[in-house]
Amino acid sequence: MPKKIAVIGAGFSGTMVVRQLMDQGFNGTIELFHLGKTIATGPAYSEQNPDLLLNVRSANMSAFPDDKDHFIRFLQEHFPEHVDPSSFCPRYIYGKYLQHLWKETLHRSTKVPITLIVKEGAFVDPPDYSHIVLATGNELPSIPQVISEGVRSSSLFLENPWNSQFVVPDSKDPIFILGNGLTMVDTVLNLRKRGATQQIIALSRHGFQMLSHPNATSVQTDIILPNKTSLLELLSYFNRKRKTESLGHFLNRIDACRPFMAMWWQEFSSAEKHFFLKHLRHRWGTVRHRIPTEIAQQITSEKANGNLHVLAGKLLETELQDGKLLIRYTAEGGDQTIRCSLFINCTGPEISIEQMSNPTIQQFLTNEWILPDEVQQGILIDPKRHIARGKSKVPIYAMGNLCKGTFWESTAIGELRSQAKLIAKDILQH
Ligand SMILES: Cc1cc2nc3c(=O)[nH]c(=O)nc-3n(C[C@H](O)[C@H](O)[C@H](O)COP(=O)(O)OP(=O)(O)OC[C@H]3O[C@@H](n4cnc5c(N)ncnc54)[C@H](O)[C@@H]3O)c2cc1C
Incomplete structure (x- = not known):
C-alpha cells in the first residue's frame, strides 16, 4: 500500500x-x-x-x-x-x-x-x-499561577515573548520580564529596537548571568572527554576543570561535550535525571546557552547604565489596580511591590x-x-x-x-x- x-x-x-x-x-x-x-x-x-x-x-x-x-x-x-x-x-x-x-x-x-x-x-x-x-x-511558555486572571487577560500582559509586534507602552513605568535566558535577551533587544526607553526589570529564580561565546580564535578541537557517565563523576569532572582552566577553555569543553550529552543522559538513572532537573539544569543552561559577544556587550552596557536590572528572586503576586499593573516579588533586597507598564513572560517553552x-x-x-x-x-x-x-x-x-x-x-x-x-x-x- x-x-x-x-x-x-x-x-x-x-x-x-x-x-x-x-x-x-x-x-x-x-x-x-x-x-x-x-x-x-x-x-x-x-x-x-x-x-x-x-x-x-x-x-x-x-x-x-x-x-x-x-x-x-x-x-x-x-x-x-x-x-x-x-x-x-x-x-x-x-x-x-x-x-x-x-x-x-x-x-x-x-x-x-x-x-x-x-x-x-x-x-x-x-x-x-x-x-x-x-x-x-x-x-508557548506556561503562565505562572501567581499571575491573576485580570492581569493575564489584560493588554499589559504579553504571553508570547516571540511576538515582537506589540505596542511599546506609553508610560515611564518599568517593563517587567519574568525569566533571564536567551528569550529575555531577545526581548530586551526587541524592546529597544521598538523605541522602549523604560527601565527593564528581569526576574528569575537564580539570576545567573548569561555568558558569551569564547573568542573564535580560542576554539579548541583537541579536547579529551571523560568516558565515565555517572552524574556524580561528570559533575566532579566539570567542577575540577572549571577550577583549573580559563572560562574560554571551559566553555570549549562544554561545546565538545554537546554531542555526548544525549548518550550520558540516557545512561543516567531516573534519580540522577531528577537530581539534574532539580539542582543542575539552570547551571547547565547557563554554560550551554550562550550569546554572541556583541549581544553580551549590549546587555552589559544596559546593566551598567542602570537600564536593565537582572534579579534573583521569586514572583509573589500580580494585580491590576485602576488599570495599573502591580507586581510584588521577593529578591535580594526583600519584598518589593512595583508598578509596571508591561509584563512579558519569558519563562521558556x-x-x-x-x-x-x-x-x-x-x-x-x-x-x-x-x-x-x-x-x-x-x-x-x-x-x-x-x-x-x-x-x-x-x-x-x-x-x-x-x-x-x-x-x-x-x-x-x-x-x-x-x-x-x-x-x-x-x-x-x-
Ligand atoms: C528564539 C529562538 C532562537 C533560536 N536560535 C537558535 C540558534 O541560533 N541556533 C540553533 O541551533 N537553535 C536555535 N534555536 C532552537 C531551534 O533551532 C529552533 O527552535 C527551531 O526553529 C525549532 O524548530 P521546530 O520546527 O522544531 O519548531 P518550531 O520552529 O517551533 O516549529 C513548529 C511549528 O509547528 C506548528 N505547530 C504546532 N502545533 C501544531 C499543530 N497541532 N498543528 C499544526 N502545526 C502546529 C507551529 O505553529 C510552528 O510553526 C532557537 C530557538 C528559539 C525559540
Missing part, C-alpha cells in the same frame, strides 16, 4: 523531514500541517529585527547533517558579507535560508513521485495515515506534554497514543527510532523539544537536522 505521511508542524523540523523524505527517495503522499504564519522559519527565525543573531556560529548551522558547509555556501551566494563561518549571523538571514530550502523542496516535489499537500490548521485525526511525525516545536495547550498533543495524550516520559520533559519514545510508546497502531515519530526527556539536548539545529534524517530513513524502511 502506498505510504501516506502526516507531518504535524512546519517549522525547521517538519519541513526538513519532508526534505529528507524527498532526498532519500520516498514515493507516496506527504501532508504537512501548519499553524504558524510562515512555513519553515517558526518563531526562532521569523523575526526581522537584524539585531537578533544566531546563538550558534554559522559553521554549525547547515540544515543537512551530511553537508556541513551548506549554509556557508548559501551565505557565499546570497549574503557574502556574512560568510565568515565563525560569526553569528542575523537570525532573519537564517530564516531566508530556510525559506530558500522550502521553495527548493516545493519545486523538487513536482519532479519526483511524491504528492506534497500543505494543510493550514491543526491536525485532526483521519485514520488513514501510514506514519505520523510530530514536529510541533516551541510551545512549555516542555511537559500534560501542560501543553496544543490541541494535537492533548488529543494524542487523551487517546494514549503518546505518553509522558519518566521526567515529564516530553514524550516517551524509543530513542533509536524516535517512535512514541503508546497505543497508536500507526507509528508516531516525535522530534525536537518533544524529545527533551529522552536526550536532554534536543533543540538546536545540530540535533534537529540529524533527527529529520533518521526519521525519514526509518519511514522509508518500515
Whole structure:
C-alpha cells in the first residue's frame, strides 16, 4: 500500500523531514500541517529585527547533517558579507535560508513521485495515515499561577515573548520580564529596537548571568572527554576543570561535550535525571546557552547604565489596580511591590506534554497514543527510532523539544537536522 505521511508542524523540523523524505527517495503522499504564519522559519527565525543573531556560529548551522558547509555556501551566494563561518549571523538571514530550502523542496516535489499537500490548521485525526511525525516545536511558555486572571487577560500582559509586534507602552513605568535566558535577551533587544526607553526589570529564580561565546580564535578541537557517565563523576569532572582552566577553555569543553550529552543522559538513572532537573539544569543552561559577544556587550552596557536590572528572586503576586499593573516579588533586597507598564513572560517553552495547550498533543495524550516520559520533559519514545510508546497502531515519530526527556539536548539545529534524517530513513524502511 502506498505510504501516506502526516507531518504535524512546519517549522525547521517538519519541513526538513519532508526534505529528507524527498532526498532519500520516498514515493507516496506527504501532508504537512501548519499553524504558524510562515512555513519553515517558526518563531526562532521569523523575526526581522537584524539585531537578533544566531546563538550558534554559522559553521554549525547547515540544515543537512551530511553537508556541513551548506549554509556557508548559501551565505557565499546570497549574503557574502556574512560568510565568515565563525560569526553569528542575523537570525532573519537564517530564516531566508530556510525559506530558500522550502521553495527548493516545493519545486523538487513536482519532479519526483511524491504528492506534497500543505494543510493550514491543526491536525485532526483521519485514520488513514501510514506514519505520523510530530514536529510541533516551541510551545508557548506556561503562565505562572501567581499571575491573576485580570492581569493575564489584560493588554499589559504579553504571553508570547516571540511576538515582537506589540505596542511599546506609553508610560515611564518599568517593563517587567519574568525569566533571564536567551528569550529575555531577545526581548530586551526587541524592546529597544521598538523605541522602549523604560527601565527593564528581569526576574528569575537564580539570576545567573548569561555568558558569551569564547573568542573564535580560542576554539579548541583537541579536547579529551571523560568516558565515565555517572552524574556524580561528570559533575566532579566539570567542577575540577572549571577550577583549573580559563572560562574560554571551559566553555570549549562544554561545546565538545554537546554531542555526548544525549548518550550520558540516557545512561543516567531516573534519580540522577531528577537530581539534574532539580539542582543542575539552570547551571547547565547557563554554560550551554550562550550569546554572541556583541549581544553580551549590549546587555552589559544596559546593566551598567542602570537600564536593565537582572534579579534573583521569586514572583509573589500580580494585580491590576485602576488599570495599573502591580507586581510584588521577593529578591535580594526583600519584598518589593512595583508598578509596571508591561509584563512579558519569558519563562521558556512549555516542555511537559500534560501542560501543553496544543490541541494535537492533548488529543494524542487523551487517546494514549503518546505518553509522558519518566521526567515529564516530553514524550516517551524509543530513542533509536524516535517512535512514541503508546497505543497508536500507526507509528508516531516525535522530534525536537518533544524529545527533551529522552536526550536532554534536543533543540538546536545540530540535533534537529540529524533527527529529520533518521526519521525519514526509518519511514522509508518500515
Ligand atoms: C528564539 C529562538 C532562537 C533560536 N536560535 C537558535 C540558534 O541560533 N541556533 C540553533 O541551533 N537553535 C536555535 N534555536 C532552537 C531551534 O533551532 C529552533 O527552535 C527551531 O526553529 C525549532 O524548530 P521546530 O520546527 O522544531 O519548531 P518550531 O520552529 O517551533 O516549529 C513548529 C511549528 O509547528 C506548528 N505547530 C504546532 N502545533 C501544531 C499543530 N497541532 N498543528 C499544526 N502545526 C502546529 C507551529 O505553529 C510552528 O510553526 C532557537 C530557538 C528559539 C525559540
